Amino acid sequence: MPLQWSKKGTRRVPSKIYTCNHVYEKELSNIFRGNTWNYVGLSSEVEKPGDYIQTFVGDVPVILIRDRKGTLNVFVNRCPHRGAKICHNQKGNTKVLVCPYHEWAFSLEGKFSGMPFRKGIDGKGGMSEFFHSTEHSLQALNVTERHGVVFASFSYDIEPFDTYLDPVMLSYFDRVCSGRKLKVIGKMQHKVNCNWKLQIENVKDPFHAALLHSFFKNFGIWRSDQKTSVKVCSSGKSSVLVSTASFTKAETEKKAEKKAELSLLDQRLIDHQREYEHGTGAIMTLFPNLILLQQLNCLAMRHVIPDGTDSCIKIWTFFGYEDEPEELTKRRLLQANLLGPSGLVTIDDNEILAVTQEGAKGSPDSEIVLEAGVGESSEDHMMTESAIRGFYKYYRGVMNLE
Ligand SMILES: [Fe+2]
Numbered sequence: 001m002p003l004q005w006s007k008k009g010t011r012r013v014p015s016k017i018y019t020c021n022h023v024y025e026k027e028l029s030n031i032f033r034g035n036t037w038n039y040v041g042l043s044s045e046v047e048k049p050g051d052y053i054q055t056f057v058g059d060v061p062v063i064l065i066r067d068r069k070g071t072l073n074v075f076v077n078r079c080p081h082r083g084a085k086i087c088h089n090q091k092g093n094t095k096v097l098v099c100p101y102h103e104w105a106f107s108l109e110g111k112f113s114g115m116p117f118r119k120g121i122d123g124k125g126g127m128s129e130f131f132h133s134t135e136h137s138l139q140a141l142n143v144t145e146r147h148g149v150v151f152a153s154f155s156y157d158i159e160p161f162d163t164y165l166d167p168v169m170l171s172y173f174d175r176v177c178s179g180r181k182l183k184v185i186g187k188m189q190h191k192v193n194c195n196w197k198l199q200i201e202n203v204k205d206p207f208h209a210a211l212l213h214s215f216f217k218n219f220g221i222w223r224s225d226q227k228t229s230v231k232v233c234s235s236g237k238s239s240v241l242v243s244t245a246s247f248t249k250a251e252t253e254k255k256a257e258k259k260a261e262l263s264l265l266d267q268r269l270i271d272h273q274r275e276y277e278h279g280t281g282a283i284m285t286l287f288p289n290l291i292l293l294q295q296l297n298c299l300a301m302r303h304v305i306p307d308g309t310d311s312c313i314k315i316w317t318f319f320g321y322e323d324e325p326e327e328l329t330k331r332r333l334l335q336a337n338l339l340g341p342s343g344l345v346t347i348d349d350n351e352i353l354a355v356t357q358e359g360a361k362g363s364p365d366s367e368i369v370l371e372a373g374v375g376e377s378s379e380d381h382m383m384t385e386s387a388i389r390g391f392y393k394y395y396r397g398v399m400n401l402e
Pocket of ligand 1: 202208209212213349
């Protein structure tokens with residue numbers, strides 16, 4: 001039965017979109033294999049010719065690799081012979097990609113470059129006259145890079161990245177990824193027991209941060225009385241939450257006194273060195289599944305990989321700038337303790353998203369309610385769900401769910 005979307009538009013979302021296999025399959029084809037730029041990594045992760053990392057576009061395993069000319073290539077991690085996964089290491093450097101099954105080999109440009117026993121053994125057997133090596137390249141994706149951040153698409157008919165993000169989104173992307181060389185300072189990976197969209201919604205939802213996250217509230221990083229705004233791009237698909245913390249020591253201590261005398265033994269966890277204009281935190285969601293996070297001095301790419309209807313994998317790439325002082329890098333690493341699988345803040349989300357998924361599963365005919373604020377555009381306060389409604393405005397179009 002086709003999925004029915006409520007007449008109330010984006011103010012309601014049917015719970016089935018978090019649980020239905022048919023919807024999930026359609027998302028993989030219409031979104032992740034459609035006209036989307038999907039985050040695949042930082043170019044500094046594959047700096048030298050032959051450097052590669054494994055990652056995903058949607059649920060499709062891919063390899064990001066730099067060839068001898070310095071070009072970045074993204075290939076489906078699948079041997080065109082019998083379909084086995086070619087690359088098994090998370091990262092490395094190689095001169096050639098070789099499938100472990102029958103040792104078909106491919107160049108760094110993805111072209112078939114050889115195989116054992118092509119002409120048979122002792123003059124017997126081998127590949128037939130119908131085998132043409134040029135027909136058996138690795139499947140290559142369309143690749144683009146902006147300021148050291150690499151995106152790939154199954155579509156070769158997609159608009160350039162700088163119009164894929166509208167000017168406001170692009171300005172927030174460039175705010176952190178400005179062209180200064182990025183350096184990776186850590187990686188984390190974990191599974192969240194919820195549909196990938198619940199994870200994306202979570203960071204489009206500004207007011208949960210001041211309610212659910214006790215750590216944020218108690219130590220002044222994100223509270224309801226702070227200056228917060230929500231920027232939504234014109235199509236609705238991408239957005240950014242911008243907040244300004246009141247984290248000076250005096251302020252934090254004053255608030256902490258009021259709140260059961262909580263204080264940090266190590267204040268460095270939230271000590272912040274102002275780096276950017278417009279807020280002390282900006283959490284951007286780039287359609288479909290990248291979260292570009294700046295919270296205090298912590299910078300991270302959070303890549304949300306769909307993993308069936310009721311699970312997603314989050315890969316966190318923490319980064320800084322190559323030319324920054326070591327002290328700042330250390331501060332970023334320290335603040336990574338707020339995030340990740342057991343971070344003082346993210347742990348709340350991991351748990352609440354899992355029980356939200358259970359709610360969808362237990363009541364498949366229900367709807368979720370998005371009545372905070374009106375419409376799907378930018379707002380200069382936090383008591384709004386406009387960024388989530390914007391996401392679903394775009395989502396319904398691309399999924400043909402009218
Ligand atoms: Fe949260």
